[in-house]
Amino acid sequence: MKNVQVSGTEGYAEAAEFLIPQWKEISFSRQHQIVMHLLPTAPARILDLGAGIGRDAAAFATMGHQVVAVEPTRELRQAGMTLHASTSIDWLDDSLPDLTLLRSRKEQFDLIMLTAVWMHLDSQEREQAMHVLTELLADTGLLIMSLRHGAIPAGRRMFDVSADETINLAHKHGLNLELNKHTASLQKTNQQNGVTWTRLAFRRKPS
Numbered sequence: 001m002k003n004v005q006v007s008g009t010e011g012y013a014e015a016a017e018f019l020i021p022q023w024k025e026i027s028f029s030r031q032h033q034i035v036m037h038l039l040p041t042a043p044a045r046i047l048d049l050g051a052g053i054g055r056d057a058a059a060f061a062t063m064g065h066q067v068v069a070v071e072p073t074r075e076l077r078q079a080g081m082t083l084h085a086s087t088s089i090d091w092l093d094d095s096l097p098d099l100t101l102l103r104s105r106k107e108q109f110d111l112i113m114l115t116a117v118w119m120h121l122d123s124q125e126r127e128q129a130m131h132v133l134t135e136l137l138a139d140t141g142l143l144i145m146s147l148r149h150g151a152i153p154a155g156r157r158m159f160d161v162s163a164d165e166t167i168n169l170a171h172k173h174g175l176n177l178e179l180n181k182h183t184a185s186l187q188k189t190n191q192q193n194g195v196t197w198t199r200l201a202f203r204r205k206p207s
């Protein structure tokens with residue numbers, strides 16, 4: 001039986017062999033320099049959504065955190081599990097917007113990372129996903145996400161999602177903006193193609 005394609009993952013399985021070596025070149029500290037001051041220092045529960053090959057999950061595990069890494073593309077998830085075997089990382093085959101398997105575990109997280117993932121969801125999925133994210137976020141929890149702007153690579157499902165739309169949606173779901181920065185791309189090809197990123201961080205409004 002053929003697996004049903006998860007919305008947003010189009011093109012990743014086919015390109016995995018080409019993408020994995022490129023992604024291995026990007027370090028956690030370079031990728032997240034702009035939000036480093038916001039990351040937890042005491043041991044925390046961290047959710048890495050759309051974890052790819054687990055660069056961030058592995059770095060967080062090394063820092064002493066417990067990580068759930070959700071990655072629906074089998075080729076990427078398996079590469080991540082092999083590259084970063086750690087008892088502090090729990091890999092899950094699940095997907096936005098519903099995260100059915102993850103939600104059945106009734107866990108909450110101090111930090112949720114969505115690095116280069118949100119733009120794969122359409123507007124209806126983003127509404128549903130934001131609702132689910134707030135359910136998964138612990139009381140003082142932090143949500144960090146990045147939005148991609150620029151030409152869409154062939155074969156991918158992507159939408160140009162604005163910072164304003166995302167901030168409004170997060171506000172509607174009880175999240176306060178803590179950081180909003182626009183940055184250049186780290187990857188050479190993306191730089192040449194004029195791709196830029198917005199980095200956003202939100203914290204739950206005190207009740």
Ligand SMILES: C[S@@+](CC[C@H](N)C(=O)[O-])C[C@H]1O[C@@H](n2cnc3c(N)ncnc32)[C@H](O)[C@@H]1O
Pocket residue numbers: 006007008009012023049050051052053055070071072073076094095096097114115116117120
């Ligand atoms: C550009 S990659 C980023 C991977 C990783 N976060 C990183 O920064 O290296 C986008 C990732 O989102 C995943 N993805 C796409 N659609 C998704 C969905 N509906 N739910 C969860 N992850 C999804 C892809 O499989 C892919 O691993």
